Amino acid sequence: MKTIVVSNRKGGSAKTTTAVNIASGLAQYGSVLLLDLDTQGHASIGVGCEPSEELGVHSIFDGATLSETFIPTVHENLTLSPALIHFDVYEYADLRGILKNRFKREKIADFFDYCIIDTPPTFDALLKNSLEVADSVLIPFVPHHLGVVAVGQMLRALYQSAKSQGRELVNVSILPVMYNPHINEHKESVEKVKVSFGREKLLSPIGVDIKLAQQFESGSPIILADRRSKGMKDYKRCVLELQERL
Numbered sequence: 001m002k003t004i005v006v007s008n009r010k011g012g013s014a015k016t017t018t019a020v021n022i023a024s025g026l027a028q029y030g031s032v033l034l035l036d037l038d039t040q041g042h043a044s045i046g047v048g049c050e051p052s053e054e055l056g057v058h059s060i061f062d063g064a065t066l067s068e069t070f071i072p073t074v075h076e077n078l079t080l081s082p083a084l085i086h087f088d089v090y091e092y093a094d095l096r097g098i099l100k101n102r103f104k105r106e107k108i109a110d111f112f113d114y115c116i117i118d119t120p121p122t123f124d125a126l127l128k129n130s131l132e133v134a135d136s137v138l139i140p141f142v143p144h145h146l147g148v149v150a151v152g153q154m155l156r157a158l159y160q161s162a163k164s165q166g167r168e169l170v171n172v173s174i175l176p177v178m179y180n181p182h183i184n185e186h187k188e189s190v191e192k193v194k195v196s197f198g199r200e201k202l203l204s205p206i207g208v209d210i211k212l213a214q215q216f217e218s219g220s221p222i223i224l225a226d227r228r229s230k231g232m233k234d235y236k237r238c239v240l241e242l243q244e245r246l
């Protein structure tokens with residue numbers, strides 16, 4: 001199983017849109033587990049479910065097994081562990097290693113080909129738990145000055161996290177989102193990311209497509225729902241590029 005953590009501390013940088021679409025895109029190639037670690041529960045909504053008030057992925061921090069939180073989704077190859085909406089990470093003193101422990105004890109890797117984790121826009125224990133199981137981190141960013149700054153901050157946080165775990169930095173991919181090639185600032189920001197952080201990390205951009213926002217109302221990821229849309233084509237290409245890197 002390959003685990004991809006979708007992360008950026010900057011809010012509104014299309015983490016959830018990316019997590020939902022790559023999860024359903026990868027479900028065309030193998031079985032996928034989507035963990036909605038952001039208590040906003042938007043990834044759960046994106047695959048046609050609801051965040052839970054009783055049992056969700058965050059319940060593992062209160063002793064639940066991960067497997068008992070699984071629910072099926074619109075896609076036969078896509079299983080969701082929904083967000084637990086009232087979970088408050090700050091009520092817990094030490095949450096390190098819990099997700100890693102569940103993966104190991106429940107042999108999650110034997111049941112899925114891919115695990116995609118949507119994370120909150122914070123660098124907290126939820127993100128740290130995700131990084132402990134990550135094979136790869138995908139950083140979506142909006143190509144503006146602060147978007148580029150946020151990518152740099154995220155990369156530094158990843159180096160720190162790898163160091164504290166005594167492991168190598170995981171494979172990192174950077175994905176420009178809501179990209180418009182006619183806006184100079186977008187082109188310049190992508191160029192800056194290339195130069196500052198390495199051309200090899202950069203994936204082809206995802207353009208602006210209102211259907212990517214509308215998909216959350218229908219609860220059907222665009223990659224399944226609208227086979228002709230630009231957003232679908234962009235995320236399909238993204239899935240292929242990610243597979244090459246994995």
Ligand SMILES: Nc1ncnc2c1ncn2[C@@H]1O[C@H](COP(=O)(O)OP(=O)(O)OP(=O)(O)O)[C@@H](O)[C@H]1O
Binds near residue numbers: 011040179206
């Ligand atoms: N390529 C796109 N074109 C148009 N709208 C988009 C695109 N990608 C994302 N959006 C919209 O932008 C908004 C932010 O996206 P999203 O919720 O995925 O970001 P996020 O990083 O998960 O946010 P948060 O930090 O709150 O978790 C949403 O309304 C989403 O529908």
Ligand SMILES: [Mg+2]
Binds near residue numbers: 015016017
């Ligand atoms: Mg989100």
